[in-house]
Amino acid sequence: KTTNLLLDKRWVAKVADFGLSKIGPNMLSHTHVSTIVKGSFGYLDPEYYRRQKLTEKSDVYSFGVVLFEVLCARPAVLPMVMEGEEELEQANLAEWALHCHQIGTLDQIIDPCLREKIDPECFKTFTDIAKKCLADRGSERPPMSDVLWNLELAWQQQEGADAEREQRTCDGTSTRIAGDVAVMIDGQQVLRTGNSDPTPGAEFSEIMAPVGR
Known part of the structure; x- marks a missing residue:
């Protein structure tokens, strides 16, 4: 969860608490570990909650929640959400984000600071992989290597779009100067x-x- 991710002065992430990972499967021959359900609400793998079997894909689910937290600048558990004219006392960010993704309104709940800056291709790549992380079944969630690959792709897409935008700005300035x-x-x-x-x-x-x- 985000409260366990610390950033140093160079923006390098440090994991402060491994939580359930300490009791998770630590050998290739073990695909899961049976345990009483533990964890933080909002990050809890629904499959783990139902079957009480903790797997590597449980962490993938939690990371998907973190991705939507970063994108939307909202906590994993929303204290109050408006659904039309109905006010919900508490809502799960993961479920809300998936619902908005399904009906095509996800861009309306993202961080306002990102809305005007994020490249459409970057946005699609980022949200698609975050959505896959939140698949209900662990077997349908991607391995973390795939998640990393897609996040790096999204970063490259954004950098490319930023560079192109900056180049257009420079070209426009050069044209005006040349016309004097x-x-x-x-x-x-x-x-x-x-x-x-x-x-x-x-x-x-x-x-x-x-x-x-």
Whole structure:
């Protein structure tokens, strides 16, 4: 869960508490461990809750919740959510995010700071892998290696989009600068912004229509 993920001054993540992982399967011959249901509400694997069998895919589910926390800037357990005109006292972020993803409104609940900045392809890659992590059955959840690959892809897509946006901005600035021309007015050089309009500007008005003195 996010409260166990600490970031140092270089933004390197540190896991503060391994929780249930300490009692999970530690050998290849063991695919799960049977235990009384423990864990934090909002991060709890529904399959583990039903079958009381803890697997590696239980951690994948919890990580999927963390991904949606990061995307939406909301806690795993929402104290109050509006569903139409009905007010729900408590809601599960994972279930709410999946519902919004299904009806195509997920972009409306993400962090407002990301909404205008996140690239559509990055958004799709990120949300698709987060959704897969929250699959009801552990067997349908991806291995963490796949999760990592998709997150790196999303990061590359965002970096590419940011670089392209920055390049367009630079190109626009260069075009405006290149369009500027220097003209001589009363013996002084004046920088004039480029304009395709052939109509003479104010600085030429006295030349075109001289006024007698």
